[in-house]
Amino acid sequence: MTTIIIDDNKVARSTMKQLASQIDDLQVLGDFSNAMEGYNFLQKHQVDLLLLDIEMPGMTGIELTKNLGADKAVIIFTTSKKEYAVEAFELSVVDYILKPITPARFLQAIDKTREIIESKKTEIQSDNDEFIFFRDSNIVRRIRFDEILYAEAMGDYVKLYTPQKILCHPHQIG
Numbered sequence: 001m002t003t004i005i006i007d008d009n010k011v012a013r014s015t016m017k018q019l020a021s022q023i024d025d026l027q028v029l030g031d032f033s034n035a036m037e038g039y040n041f042l043q044k045h046q047v048d049l050l051l052l053d054i055e056m057p058g059m060t061g062i063e064l065t066k067n068l069g070a071d072k073a074v075i076i077f078t079t080s081k082k083e084y085a086v087e088a089f090e091l092s093v094v095d096y097i098l099k100p101i102t103p104a105r106f107l108q109a110i111d112k113t114r115e116i117i118e119s120k121k122t123e124i125q126s127d128n129d130e131f132i133f134f135r136d137s138n139i140v141r142r143i144r145f146d147e148i149l150y151a152e153a154m155g156d157y158v159k160l161y162t163p164q165k166i167l168c169h170p171h172q173i174g
Contacts, residue, residue, distance in 0.1 A: 001110075001117060002046075005031040006038035006061065007053035007078065012099060016051050016078065019106045026110060035059035039067065047073045049113055054079040054088070065091050074116055076109050134160060136167040143167070 003026060007013045013031045020026045029047060032038040034056055042050075050073050054061040062084065065075055077088045080099040088096050094116055095109040130145045149161045160167040 001025050001048045001114060002027050002029050003049040003051055004029050004038060004041060004047050005051045006035055006056075006064070007031075007051070008033050008056040009053065012053065012078065012101070015101055016106070019101065019103055020051075022103075023107070023110055025114075035061060035064040039064055042068065042073075048117055049073055050075045052077055054084050055081065062087060062091065065093070074113050076113060134167055135169055141167065 003020065005013050005016045005020075005028060007016070010033070013033070017028055017031060020028050026049075029045065030041055032041065035052075036059055038050070038052075039059070052061040052064065052075055054077055059067075061077060061079070065072065075091075075093040076095045076097060077084070077093050078097045078099060078101060082098065085096050094113050097105055097109055131142050132145070134141050134143050143160060143162065147162045147164075149163065152159045152161070158169045160169075
């Protein structure tokens with residue numbers, strides 16, 4: 001797994017490099033003191049993970065995340081401020097670590113990242129005859145697995161997203 005570190009704080013960069021060096025399958029390809037340097041690197045190189053600070057001079061980590069678009073690497077925000085957490089997770093970041101970063105918390109975030117990266121590599125294969133029955137607005141529908149783009153749990157509701165429509169079920173599926 002490859003990563004870069006983008007943080008304007010030299011001590012924070014050094015800490016993350018030191019923690020990353022203790023993880024066998026994590027390779028730091030570079031560290032950058034501002035988002036623009038990181039952005040320029042990412043235009044030429046592909047990485048699996050960004051360890052990204054939020055508050056930096058010039059472009060913020062949130063602005064960088066928005067500029068990277070859909071094929072961005074997995075992102076872990078590392079920051080000393082709690083107030084960006086909601087916006088960060090709206091950008092689909094994997095984790096949000098508050099500084100100072102502890103080894104246990106860093107390892108937890110890396111493990112979570114590893115699972116996500118591995119799940120992206122695993123292709124879901126199904127026979128065309130595999131399906132589930134899903135109740136949507138009091139109508140029971142037969143949905144083939146290969147039609148489901150993804151599912152989303154929202155409290156007591158489950159949503160299935162298909163190319164044609166979004167189906168909503170007001171109970172837990174189990």
